[in-house]
Amino acid sequence: MGRKTKTTTQFGAKFGSSVRKKYTKATTNLRQKRNCPECNSIKFKRIAIGIWTCNKCGYKVADSAYETTTV
Numbered sequence: 001m002g003r004k005t006k007t008t009t010q011f012g013a014k015f016g017s018s019v020r021k022k023y024t025k026a027t028t029n030l031r032q033k034r035n036c037p038e039c040n041s042i043k044f045k046r047i048a049i050g051i052w053t054c055n056k057c058g059y060k061v062a063d064s065a066y067e068t069t070t071v
């Protein structure tokens, strides 16, 4: 997929390794499949930082950048 390489170069040397490690953990979280809390569709996904939306029923939620724990 090459996505992992892309995110790494995106941050480059601008950030320390600890930040990168944190970011990797966050993106790992993002890759987990999530279900829409409304219709339980797997089309539920993050469209922007902190914004999740469902392509099926149109449910939209603003949440923390990396989790949807408050739904």
Ligand SMILES: [Zn+2]
Binding pocket: 036, 037, 038, 039, 040, 041, 054, 055, 056, 057, 058, 059
């Ligand atoms: Zn839905």
